[in-house]
Amino acid sequence: MSANLTLLVVMGVLYACGIYLLLERSLTRVLLGLMLLTNATNILLLTTGGYAGLAPLVAKDIPADAYNDPLPQALILTSIVISLAVTAVMLGLIYRSWQLGRVDEVQDDAEDKRVAEQHGFDVEDDSHVAAETTEFVPQEDESVTQDDGAQPGLFDDEGTS
Amino acid sequence: MNPAALAPLAVVVPFLGAALTFLLIRNPHAQRVASITVLSATLALEVWLLAQVFTGGTYAVRLGGWMPPFGIVMVVDQFSALMLVVSSVVSLAVLVYATGQGAADGDAAGPISIFHPAYLLLVAGVSNAFLAGDLFNLYVGFEILLTASYVLMTMGGTEPRIRAGITYVVVSVVSSMLFLIAIAMIYGATGTINMADLAVKLGQLDPGLQNLLHVMLLVAFGIKAAVFPLSFWLPDSYPTAPAPVTAVFAGLLTKVGVYAMVRTETLLFPGDALGPALLIVGLLTMLVGILGALAQTDIKRMLSFTLVSHIGYMVFGLALSSVAGLAAAIFYVAHHITVQTSLFMVTGLIERRGGTSNIERLGSLAKLSPVLSVLFFIPAMNLAGIPPFSGFLGKVGLLQAGVAQGSALAYVVVAGAVLASLLTLLAVARVWNRAFWRKRVEVVEPEPVLLDHGRFSAEAGVTLLPKTMVGSTAALVAVGLALTVFAGPLFGLSQHSATDMLDRGAYIHAVLGDHG
Numbered sequence: 001m002s003a004n005l006t007l008l009v010v011m012g013v014l015y016a017c018g019i020y021l022l023l024e025r026s027l028t029r030v031l032l033g034l035m036l037l038t039n040a041t042n043i044l045l046l047t048t049g050g051y052a053g054l055a056p057l058v059a060k061d062i063p064a065d066a067y068n069d070p071l072p073q074a075l076i077l078t079s080i081v082i083s084l085a086v087t088a089v090m091l092g093l094i095y096r097s098w099q100l101g102r103v104d105e106v107q108d109d110a111e112d113k114r115v116a117e118q119h120g121f122d123v124e125d126d127s128h129v130a131a132e133t134t135e136f137v138p139q140e141d142e143s144v145t146q147d148d149g150a151q152p153g154l155f156d157d158e159g160t161s
Numbered sequence: 162m163n164p165a166a167l168a169p170l171a172v173v174v175p176f177l178g179a180a181l182t183f184l185l186i187r188n189p190h191a192q193r194v195a196s197i198t199v200l201s202a203t204l205a206l207e208v209w210l211l212a213q214v215f216t217g218g219t220y221a222v223r224l225g226g227w228m229p230p231f232g233i234v235m236v237v238d239q240f241s242a243l244m245l246v247v248s249s250v251v252s253l254a255v256l257v258y259a260t261g262q263g264a265a266d267g268d269a270a271g272p273i274s275i276f277h278p279a280y281l282l283l284v285a286g287v288s289n290a291f292l293a294g295d296l297f298n299l300y301v302g303f304e305i306l307l308t309a310s311y312v313l314m315t316m317g318g319t320e321p322r323i324r325a326g327i328t329y330v331v332v333s334v335v336s337s338m339l340f341l342i343a344i345a346m347i348y349g350a351t352g353t354i355n356m357a358d359l360a361v362k363l364g365q366l367d368p369g370l371q372n373l374l375h376v377m378l379l380v381a382f383g384i385k386a387a388v389f390p391l392s393f394w395l396p397d398s399y400p401t402a403p404a405p406v407t408a409v410f411a412g413l414l415t416k417v418g419v420y421a422m423v424r425t426e427t428l429l430f431p432g433d434a435l436g437p438a439l440l441i442v443g444l445l446t447m448l449v450g451i452l453g454a455l456a457q458t459d460i461k462r463m464l465s466f467t468l469v470s471h472i473g474y475m476v477f478g479l480a481l482s483s484v485a486g487l488a489a490a491i492f493y494v495a496h497h498i499t500v501q502t503s504l505f506m507v508t509g510l511i512e513r514r515g516g517t518s519n520i521e522r523l524g525s526l527a528k529l530s531p532v533l534s535v536l537f538f539i540p541a542m543n544l545a546g547i548p549p550f551s552g553f554l555g556k557v558g559l560l561q562a563g564v565a566q567g568s569a570l571a572y573v574v575v576a577g578a579v580l581a582s583l584l585t586l587l588a589v590a591r592v593w594n595r596a597f598w599r600k601r602v603e604v605v606e607p608e609p610v611l612l613d614h615g616r617f618s619a620e621a622g623v624t625l626l627p628k629t630m631v632g633s634t635a636a637l638v639a640v641g642l643a644l645t646v647f648a649g650p651l652f653g654l655s656q657h658s659a660t661d662m663l664d665r666g667a668y669i670h671a672v673l674g675d676h677g
Contacts, residue, residue: 022335027327034334041341048349072348075297079341082304086334089311093327100320107324109397115456 003047011047014040025105027094031087038083045072045079164213165220165237167206168292171245174203175285182277189274193260196277200256200284204249207288211242217657219671221294221357229672230355234294236672239658240491241291244420247495248291251412251502252284254637258506259405261629273316283309283409290417294672296344296354299421300337303385307333310414313406314398321401329398336384336391343377350374357672360428360665368434375430379422379439386418388476389446392469396453399468400461404509407461411468412502416494419475426479427487427662437570439480444574446473447581454588460508460518460596463588464501467544470581471497477574478559481566487659489558492652496543496551496644503540503637507533510634511596514625516608523596524604532631534597539638541593543645545586551644556582558652 014036021033053068098104178199185192214220219238223229259276286306293299311333315326348354350370351362363371380391387395395415399407426439450470457463475497478490508518510533515523527534543550556578563575601607610625644651661667 022331030331034331034338037335037338041338041345044342045345045348048345071354072345075344075348078297078301082301082308082337085308086304086311086330089308090327090330090334093311093315093323093330096315096318097320097323097327100318100323106328109325111400111459111462112397115458115462118456 004051007043007047011040011043014043027097027104027106030106031090031094034090035083035087038079042076042079045076048072163220163222164210165222165235168210168220168222168235168237169224170206171203171210171288171292172285174199174206175281175288179278179281179285182281186274186278189263192274192277193263196281197253197256197260199281200249200253203284203288204246204253207242207245207249210237211239211246213237214239214242215654217661219661219667221671229294230353230358233298234355234357234672235292235298236294236357236668237292238661238668238671239654240420240423240662243491243495243654243658244291244416245288247498248287248413248416249284250640251498251637252280252287252409254633254640255405255409255412255502255506256280257633257636258408258509258630261627261633262405262509275312276316279309279312279316280409282306283313283413287413287417291420293356295356296347296359299356299424300340300344303337303340303417303421306414306417307337310410314402314410316403316406325398325401328394332384332394336381339377339384340381343374343381346377347374355672356424356428357669360431360669361673363429364431371430372434375425375435378425378429379435382418382421382425383442384418386415386422386476387469387472388418388442389449389469389473390442392446392450392472395469396462396465399465400459404505404512408502408505408509411464411505412498415468415472416498419472419479419494422476423479423487423490423662426482428665428668431482431663431665433480433482436480436482439476440570440574443473443476443480444577446470446476447577448473451581451584451588455584455591458519458521460511460520460592461505463592464504464508467585467588468501470585471501471544473581474556474559474578477578478562481562481571482663483562483566484656484659484663485565486559486562487663488652488655489555489562491655491658492551492558492648493555495651495655496555496641499637499641499644500540500543500552503634503641504537504544506630506634506637507537507540510626510630511537513630514610515596516610520592520595521605522607524599524607525597525601527597530626532635533626536631536634536638537597538593540641541589543641545589546582547586549645551641551648554645554648554652 018033018036018040021029021036024030024033049069049072054062054066056067056070094104101107178196181199182192182196185195214237217239219236221229221234221236224233224235227233259280263276283306286302286304286309288302289305290299290302293302311326311330314329315322344354347359347363350366351359353359353362363374384391384394399410402410447470450466450468450473454463454466454470457466474493475490478486478493481487511523511526512518514530514533515526517523539550543552546552546556560575560578563571563578
C-alpha cells in the first residue's frame with residue numbers, strides 16, 4: 001500500500017498540536033485539542049484507503065484497481081458525524097461550567113483532595129465507639145471514649161437518646 | 162429460520178423507543194409507560210435469543226444482504242446473548258427504579274424528561290456493542306452509549322456534575338479516538354474490519370505489528386473498562402451522577418469494555434502473547450482499586466473503587482487464556498453486573514433515607530429500615546464473595562483456573578485476588594458498621610431526614626422509601642440470588658461459550674460461511 005506523504009505530515013502535525021492542547025488546563029483548549037485529534041484520525045483513515053482513485057461507481061471498462069477504496073470514506077463520514085455530536089456536547093458543558101462557576105479550567109475533585117489529606121485511615125473509627133454498639137438493646141449510660149485527635153464538632157452523646 | 166434475523170431488533174426497538182419517548186416529552190406518565198414497555202419487549206426478545214443459542218450455536222445476520230466481509234454483520238453467540246439478557250434485566254430494574262423516583266418526587270427532583278430517551282439510547286448502544294460483528298460497528302455502539310451517557314451523567318447541570326462530566330467526556334473521547342486509530346491501522350494492515358475476517362488475517366501479520374495493534378485495542382478498551390493505570394476517571398465521575406444513572410453505568414458501561422477485551426483476546430488475538438502483562442494489570446487493578454475503596458467515606462465513591470477492583474478479577478480470568486479462566490470470567494461478569502448495580506441502587510435508597518451517602522453522617526439504618534439493611538447486606542456479602550453467594554462461586558472458579566495454570570505469576574495473582582476479596586469484605590463491613598449498626602447519637606451532624614420516622618419526610622417533602630424503588634431494588638437483589646441458585650446451568654453456559662470462543666471456528670464459520 002502506498003500513502004501520500006503530505007497527508008501523513010499534516011496528520012502528524014495535527015496529532016502533535018491536538019495532544020499539546022489536550023494537556024492544557026483550559027477547557028476550550030482541550031476541546032480544540034479534541035477537534036484536532038479527530039481530524040488527524042480522519043486523515044489517518046483516509047490514508048488507509050491508499051492513493052486517490054476514481055469514484056467507486058462501477059463501470060464495465062474500468063479495471064478494479066483504478067477505483068478508490070470507498071470504505072475508509074464511509075468510516076470518516078460516520079466519524080465526522082460522531083465528532084460533531086461530541087463537540088456540541090462538550091461546548092454545552094463548557095458553557096454551563098462558565099455559567100455556573102465562571103471557570104474555563106479543569107476542576108479538581110474536592111472529595112479526592114479531602115480523602116488525600118486525611119491523616120491515616122480511621123482516626124475516629126475505633127476511638128469513638130460506645131461500649132455497647134447496638135441500638136436494639138436500650139441502654140442509657142454509654143461510656144464513650146474520646147480520642148484526642150477527634151475533630152471539633154463531633155456529636156456529643158450526652159442526654160440525646 | 163435463522164434466529165439471529167431478529168437480533169437487530171434488540172438495537173432497533175430501543176432506538177424507536179427513544180424516538181417515541183422523545184415525542185412524549187411533555188407527558189411524563191406516557192413516557193414512563195412507553196419506555197418500560199419498550200425495554201420489556203427488548204428483554205423478552207433477548208431471552209428468546211439466549212434460549213436459541215443456549216445449547217450451542219452461533220448465528221450471524223447480514224444487514225442489508227451484503228456479503229461479509231464487506232457488509233455489516235451482527236453476531237449472536239452464547240456470550241453476547243448472555244450479556245444482552247443480563248444487561249437488559251439490569252437496565253429494566255434501574256428504569257423501574259428511576260420512574261419510581263420520578264413518580265415519588267413529582268418529577269421535580271427526580272430524573273427529568275430527557276432521561277427516558279437518553280436511557281433508551283444507552284440501552285441501544287449497549288446492545289449494538291454486544292451484537293457487533295465488525296470493529297467499526299463496535300465503535301459506533303460505543304459512541305451511541307457514550308453520547309447517551311454524557312447526557313445522563315450531566316443531567317440537571319449542577320456544578321459537581323458538570324465538573325465530573327467534563328472529565329468523563331474528555332477521557333471517553335480520547336479512548337474512542339484511540340479505538341478509531343486502532344481501527345484505521347488494522348484496516349491499513351489487513352484491509353478488513355470484519356472481526357471474523359480479521360481473526361483469519363491478523364494471524365498472518367508480522368508478530369511485532371500484531372502486538373502493536375493488540376496493545377492499541379487493549380488500551381482503548383482498558384480505558385472504557387477502567388483497568389488500573391487507566392481507571393482514574395471512574396471514581397471521579399460516577400459518584401456525582403443521579404443514583405439510577407450511577408447504578409446503570411456501574412453495571413453496564415465498564416462491562417462493555419470488558420466484553421470488547423474478551424473479544425480482542427479470544428477472537429482477534431488468540432494465544433497468550435500479552436497474558437503475563439494482563440495478569441499483572443489485573444492484579445494491580447484489584448489491589449489499587451480496593452485500597453482506594455478503603456480510604457473513602459462516601460458509599461458511592463467506595464463502591465466506584467470496588468467496581469474498579471473487581472474489573473481486575475475479570476481481567477485475571479481473561480489473562481489466563483484457558484477455558485476454565487475464561488468461563489469463570491464470563492460468570493463473574495454476569496454476577497458483577499447484577500451485584501454492583503443493586504448495590505448502587507441500595508445506596509440511592511440509603512441516600513434518600515439518610516439524606517447523604519457519607520457514612521460519617523449515617524447511622525442506625527438497621528433499626529430505622531430493616532428492609533433496607535437486608536437489601537444492602539445480601540449484595541454486599543455477595544460482592545465480598547461470602548459463600549454461598551455467586552460472588553464466591555465466581556471467585557472460586559477464577560482461583561481454580563489460576564492454580565490450574567500453575568505459573569508463579571498466576572499464584573501471585575491468586576494470592577492477590579484472595580487479599581482483594583478480604584479487603585472488599587472489610588470495605589463493605591465498614592459501611593455496614595457505620596451506616597447500619599451505629600447508634601444514631603454517635604452520628605456527626607446527622608441530616609434531619611435521618612431523624613424522621615415513618616414513610617414520609619415532612620422535612621424533605623418526599624416519600625422516604627417509595628415502594629417502586631424498594632421493589633425494583635429487591636427484584637435485582639433476587640436476580641443476584643438466583644444467579645447463586647442457577648449457578649450450575651450458568652457455569653455450564655459459560656464453560657461452553659468459553660470453549661467456543663477459544664476455538665473460534667464456530668464464530669468464523671457463522672460469519673464467513675465455508676469460504677472463511
